[in-house]
Amino acid sequence: xxxxxxxxxHTAPGVRAEIPARRAPLPFAEEAPARGQRSTRPRxxxxxxxxxxxxxxxxxxxxxxxxxxxxxxxxxxGGLPVATLHELIAEEEGSPxxxxxxxxxxxxxxxxxxxxxxxxxYDLYPPALRPLGVxxxxxxxxxxxxxxxxxxxxEQVLRSSGVAALVWPLRRLDAYASRRLQLAAxxxxxxxxxxxxxxxGGPTFTATRLRCESILDRAAARHIRLTVLKSRxxxxxxxxxxxxxxxxxxxxxxAGAADGAGAAGGGGSG
Amino acid sequence: MPELPTExxRRAAAGAAxxxxxxxxxxAEGGARVVEQACPxxxxxxxxxxxxxxxARALVPGLTVASYEPHRxxxxxxxxxxxxxxxxxxxxxxxxxxxxxxxxxxxxLFGGEEALARQAVTGLARRxxxxxxxxxxxxxxxxxxxxxxxxxxxxxxxxxxxxWLAALPPAALRITPAVVEKLGAVGVRSIGDLLMLPWxxxxxxxxxxxxxxxxxxLGEVWEGVTACPPAEAPHARRxxxxxxxxxxxxxxxxxxxxxxVLSPLRSRALAPRRIECVLYYERAASRLLAVGLARATHDDxxxxxxxxxxxxxxxxxxxxVGVAIIARQVSRCPGQQGGLFExxxxxxxxxxxxxxxxxxxxxxxxxxxxxxxxxxxxxxxxFRYTSVADAGCEPESNGDGLSAGAxxxxxxxxxxxxxxxxxxxxxxxxxxxxxxxxxxEYRVVRAEGPExxxxxxxxxxxxxxxxxxxxxxxGEQFWxxxxxxxxxxxxxxxxxxxxxxGLVSNGVDExxxxxxxxxx
Numbered sequence: 172x173x174x175x176x177x178x179x180x181h182t183a184p185g186v187r188a189e190i191p192a193r194r195a196p197l198p199f200a201e202e203a204p205a206r207g208q209r210s211t212r213p214r215x216x217x218x219x220x221x222x223x224x225x226x227x228x229x230x231x232x233x234x235x236x237x238x239x240x241x242x243x244x245x246x247x248x249g250g251l252p253v254a255t256l257h258e259l260i261a262e263e264e265g266s267p268x269x270x271x272x273x274x275x276x277x278x279x280x281x282x283x284x285x286x287x288x289x290x291x292x293y294d295l296y297p298p299a300l301r302p303l304g305v306x307x308x309x310x311x312x313x314x315x316x317x318x319x320x321x322x323x324x325x326e327q328v329l330r331s332s333g334v335a336a337l338v339w340p341l342r343r344l345d346a347y348a349s350r351r352l353q354l355a356a357x358x359x360x361x362x363x364x365x366x367x368x369x370x371x372g373g374p375t376f377t378a379t380r381l382r383c384e385s386i387l388d389r390a391a392a393r394h395i396r397l398t399v400l401k402s403r404x405x406x407x408x409x410x411x412x413x414x415x416x417x418x419x420x421x422x423x424x425x426a427g428a429a430d431g432a433g434a435a436g437g438g439g440s441g
Numbered sequence: 442m443p444e445l446p447t448e449x450x451r452r453a454a455a456g457a458a459x460x461x462x463x464x465x466x467x468x469a470e471g472g473a474r475v476v477e478q479a480c481p482x483x484x485x486x487x488x489x490x491x492x493x494x495x496x497a498r499a500l501v502p503g504l505t506v507a508s509y510e511p512h513r514x515x516x517x518x519x520x521x522x523x524x525x526x527x528x529x530x531x532x533x534x535x536x537x538x539x540x541x542x543x544x545x546x547x548x549x550l551f552g553g554e555e556a557l558a559r560q561a562v563t564g565l566a567r568r569x570x571x572x573x574x575x576x577x578x579x580x581x582x583x584x585x586x587x588x589x590x591x592x593x594x595x596x597x598x599x600x601x602x603x604x605w606l607a608a609l610p611p612a613a614l615r616i617t618p619a620v621v622e623k624l625g626a627v628g629v630r631s632i633g634d635l636l637m638l639p640w641x642x643x644x645x646x647x648x649x650x651x652x653x654x655x656x657x658x659l660g661e662v663w664e665g666v667t668a669c670p671p672a673e674a675p676h677a678r679r680x681x682x683x684x685x686x687x688x689x690x691x692x693x694x695x696x697x698x699x700x701x702v703l704s705p706l707r708s709r710a711l712a713p714r715r716i717e718c719v720l721y722y723e724r725a726a727s728r729l730l731a732v733g734l735a736r737a738t739h740d741d742x743x744x745x746x747x748x749x750x751x752x753x754x755x756x757x758x759x760x761x762v763g764v765a766i767i768a769r770q771v772s773r774c775p776g777q778q779g780g781l782f783e784x785x786x787x788x789x790x791x792x793x794x795x796x797x798x799x800x801x802x803x804x805x806x807x808x809x810x811x812x813x814x815x816x817x818x819x820x821x822x823x824f825r826y827t828s829v830a831d832a833g834c835e836p837e838s839n840g841d842g843l844s845a846g847a848x849x850x851x852x853x854x855x856x857x858x859x860x861x862x863x864x865x866x867x868x869x870x871x872x873x874x875x876x877x878x879x880x881x882e883y884r885v886v887r888a889e890g891p892e893x894x895x896x897x898x899x900x901x902x903x904x905x906x907x908x909x910x911x912x913x914x915x916g917e918q919f920w921x922x923x924x925x926x927x928x929x930x931x932x933x934x935x936x937x938x939x940x941x942x943g944l945v946s947n948g949v950d951e952x953x954x955x956x957x958x959x960x961x
Contacts, residue, residue, distance in 0.1 A: 261961065264879065265917025269853045269961040284789045284836055296855035296958065297812035297824045303853075308837030311793075311829065312810050313800065320804060327799055333792030385916035391886050393916055 236282065236362055239274045240413040243397055247379065248404025251275060253282075255378035256353050256363040258344065260370065260400070267395045268383040269340070270303065270416060272364045276336040277304035279362050283335035287328045289321055290314045291340070303416060322348055329355035329363050340366040349375035378403050385415070442521075442570045443588070445538030446514045447480040450507035452569055463501050466509040467494050477509040511537065521565065528561055531668035538570075539587075541580055543666040555596045562594055578602050580666065581658030585613035585632070603659055607633030614654040620647050632658075675713075676767040677701040684723055684760025691720075691761055692752060696745050698766040703741055712737035712774035718748055720755065721763035728755065732802060735794035735834050737774040743795050747802045794834050806830040811837075819894060820855065820957070850892075850910065852920045852958030859922070859955035866952070872909045873921065878956050883913040891923075910960070920958035 235250035244250045251257050261268035276286050286305065288295060290312050297307055313324055321341070328337045329352055344367055353376040356363045365377070380401040386394055398410040442448070447464055454464070463483035467474045474494040486501045498504055514537055522534040528551070531543035544557060551557035558574040565572040575586035577597040582605065586595045589609045597605045606613075609632050612621045624647065629635050635655065643652050656662040677698040685691055695718060706712060714737050718730040730751040732744065800809055810826035817823050864873035872888030890909030906922040913919070 263915060263917060264881070265913070265915070265919060265959050265961050267961060273853065285793050292854075293857040294854040295812075296820075296851060296853055298814055298820075299851040299853040299855075301814065306836075307812050307814065310812060311797070311834075312812060312826065313804070314808055314810055314826075316804055316808055324800060324804065327796060331792050331796040333789035333796065385918070387886065387912070387914070387916045391912065393912060393918065 234282075236275060236279045238271070239278055239416075240397075240411070242411045242413060243399075246397075246399050246408050246411050247402050251362065252378055252403060253279070253362050254357050254360045256349060256356055256365060256376070257379040257381065258375065258377045259364060259366045260380060260382040261340075261366050261368050262370070262382070263384065265385060266368075266383050267385050267415070268366045271381070271383050271395070271397070272338045272366055273300055273303045273305050274416065275362070275364060276338055277306070279335040280306050280309060283333065283361065284309050285334045286310045287334055287337050288312050289316070289324060289328075289337070289339040289341075291317050291321060322351070325363070326351055326355045328359075329361055330359045331361070332359055334359065334361045336362040336364055338364045338366070340368075342367070343369045343372045344375050344377075345372045346374055346376065349377055353377065377401070386412075442538035442540075442565060442572045444480060444571050445517065446478050446509065446511075447507075448570050449514055449517050450510075451480070453513075454505060454507055462503065462505055463488070464505040464507060465494075465497055467506050468509040474506075514538070521568070521570070524564070524568075525561065528557060531666045533666045533668060539584065541584075541666045543668070544576070555594070558594055558596065577605070579658055579660045580664045581614065581654060582606055582660075584615060585609050585658060589613035603636065606658055607631060607636065611635055614651070614658060616651055616654055620651055623647055674767050674769055675702050675706055675771065676765055678763065678765040680721070680763035681761070684762050686757050686760050688752065688757055691757060691764065692749055694764050695748055695752065695766065698764060699745055699748065700741060702766050702768050703739075703744070706768060706771060707739050710773055711771050712739050713768035714770035714772060715768075716744055716748065717767040717769060718751070719763075719765040719767070720757075720761050721765070722759045723762045725759050730755065733798070733806075733830070735797045735801075735829070736791070737772050738791070738794070739774060740795070743798070747798055750799065750802050790834065790836070797829050797834050801830065819896065820851065823851075852918075852960045854961055855920075855958040856956065859957040862921070862954050862956050864921070864954035872911060873954060876911075876919075876921065876954060876956070878919065883911075883915070883917070883919070885911045886914050887912040894922075908957070918960035919956055920960065922955055922957055923952045924955070925952075 234253045236253055237244055237250045238247070259268040259272055260266075280286055286309060288310065293314060295312060297310070297312075300310070301307060313328075316324060321339070325337060325339050328334055344365060352363055352365075378401075379399070382396075382398040382400055384396045384398075386396050388394060393415050395413050395415055396410050397413060399408045402408075446466055450466055451464055461482065463486055464480045465476045465483050465488055466478040468477045469475075476488060476490055476492045476494060476497050478490055479488040483497075483501065483504070488497050488501060488504075492500075494506060498506075518534045518536065518538065518540070522532045522540055525532045525540050525542060529542040529544045529547045533541040535541060542561070544554065548554045548557050551560055554576045558576050562572045562574040573587045573590065573593045575583045575590055575595040575597070577583035577586055577595075578599055579602060582597060582602040585606055586597060586609070589612070590605075591608075595605075610621075611624050611629060611632055611634075612618075614632065624635065629638070632655075635651075640652055640655075653662060657664045679694055679698060685694075699716070703712075714734050716732045716734070718732070719727050720730070721727045730748070732747045732751060734744070734747075738744070797809060806828055809829040811829060811832045812824050812826055814824050815822060860878065862876045862878055864876040866873050872885065872890060874885050876883055876885070888909045888911040891907035892909075893905060893907050895905045905925040907925060908920060908922045911919050911921055
């Protein structure tokens with residue numbers, strides 16, 4: 172069954188993996204201990220240390236989470252890398268940044284279980300998330316916090332290994348806060364999706380900056396214009412135009428949940 | 442409680458509808474089953490301990506037989522002992538059915554010794570155990586009087602123990618039946634007879650026990666009540682010689698106490714759902730810090746971190762003179778095997794549980810919620826938030842039976858209160874062509890609607906709104922509504938719908954427009 176073997180690692184839809192390069196031979200060149208050696212404990216500790224060295228050298232493959240739009244994935248170089256922060260720029264009131272963020276979070280929930288939303292403005296409307304494929308049974312909303320508490324909460328959430336994605340609309344982000352969050356995301360391995368409306372505040376430590384705008388074509392139909400301002404894959408790129416997710420391409424919630432279960436099983440080994 | 446074993450067995454056999462019938466307890470002896478104890482009704486019918494069960498059944502048809510289970514009696518007795526702590530801090534259960542209470546100083550709280558004894562006896566009777574009680578100077582006298590006294594309740598005035606004891610049979614002295622038999626053989630029928638014999642000769646003929654029991658009953662040899670400690674939550678305590686005001690020092694002690702409390706629990710596969718930390722101050726009331734856990738866990742470090750977080754918020758400058766850690770809501774928690782190279786990984790749900798604990802410790806439980814969709818056409822009522830503390834943190838399916846299509850056309854952001862806007866409408870009853878939101882003017886290029894939503898009449902004064910999805914020339918989409926109030930002045934109490942400024946019609950028949958949501 173060659174196809175099965177090929178599909179074994181990282182079968183999660185939308186999660187791609189770069190296979191790590193071959194590693195150096197294992198450093199097990201020591202001789203067996205002489206006979207009659209009394210204590211086995213130091214020996215055990217040595218072995219444990221060797222295993223630790225080997226596992227430290229083995230880096231988990233870089234994972235990417237699909238955005239759900241192929242054009243955008245291409246522009247980002249294969250989707251959004253996990254264990255990092257991503258900024259979604261929402262300069263206008265009705266920017267599609269929320270839709271984009273939820274769509275990505277729904278994809279991420281196929282790989283880990285939980286999604287956390289920090290609802291500072293009390294304006295989240297969960298019924299609207301279902302059509303975007305967000306598993307509401309695995310969504311936790313943190314409400315009514317602001318300022319230092321919100322930053323602390325975001326840091327704790329990103330540091331947790333159970334959270335697939337954090338969605339946090341915030342006004343400003345500075346270098347200090349983004350650095351703290353970035354370190355937390357690296358430790359936790361989840362996806363940090365920050366929706367920003369205020370562009371002042373200087374450079375940030377985020378992997379991606381994506382401007383999300385809605386535009387009208389000549390026939391007054393709405394489209395989403397996504398501009399990659401910054402990514403690990405390279406600098407600014409041409410804007411990508413994608414369709415507004417509409418009733419026609421709703422992800423049925425049940426199919427999404429099934430995806431999630433399969434992906435969680437496949438990705439758990441990584 | 443002379444009948445405790447049979448009463449206990451009768452309670453257990455209550456389903457057999459043997460409410461008042463004769464009952465015996467049987468145990469296996471050799472190949473046969475033998476009556477160990479008989480209830481008063483059975484004794485009245487001639488059944489005696491030692492009789493074989495076959496004989497007993499032949500004597501009394503329809504006899505209920507239960508097995509003799511002293512371990513169950515012991516459990517019941519321990520329960521009753523715990524109950525009896527309301528009368529005295531020193532309670533000693535003595536098998537098979539006796540509770541010894543040291544009520545020195547306690548009688549005042551109950552209106553005297555007799556009143557206390559009566560309360561105890563009636564309390565036991567209410568629990569289904571027929572009891573006899575006695576109050577005396579010594580344990581021995583009280584026991585003898587309770588077992589063999591003339592009345593179910595007896596109080597011996599101080600110093601009169603020997604006079605009361607004289608009339609009682611020697612068997613009431615807690616001596617073995619063999620000694621009682623020997624005493625009977627020499628014509629000793631009461632303790633009074635016994636007291637007239639020269640004591641120096643008694644040990645040689647009846648063993649040393651008899652004299653000791655006599656002396657105990659008369660108060661010549663002291664006998665105390667060995668209190669069994671009441672069941673307590675696992676805890677550990679430490680007090681300091683001088684007040685501590687240093688966060689690091691307090692945390693170090695707290696962590697040490699935590700290990701002291703949790704390690705024995707872990708070895709019994711138990712874990713608490715709640716940890717309480719009490720800080721004692723010299724000059725102020727003690728302070729309780731409680732940490733709830735989303736799930737019982739063996740993870741000491743996690744609990745320690747939660748406590749550290751709580752301690753950070755406490756002013757320690759008053760000087761802490763003592764710390765106690767108490768484990769509450771202890772439940773079974775199967776252990777996890779430790780790893781050789783790294784601590785075992787908690788699953789994703791475990792990691793989320795730990796995260797929820799940390800967030801709740803700082804933000805409060807009400808800040809963490811989970812959404813549930815409801816089948817209601819009113820947009821504000823189409824979902825409900827449940828606290829994580831109530832809903833738990835297990836993943837749920839989306840199987841709420843709602844069709845995705847019904848939810849399709851709702852904005853991702855719904856303003857907590859609709860915002861009154863100025864809008865220009867060209868055609869009466871139509872969609873606006875221009876509106877202002879947050880100081881910005883939006884020109885409408887396309888509008889879909891109206892979608893009429895009304896409150897049900899059972900939810901207070903009825904309100905009707907016409908909703909429009911409008912697309913602006915900037916490509917943004919908003920959810921606007923116009924208030925249709927049929928009855929002037931009906932907008933005061935709106936139930937679940939937010940009370941809106943200017944919603945009450947003031948005679949001018951001018952539609953009012955609100956921005957309620959943003960499709961973003």
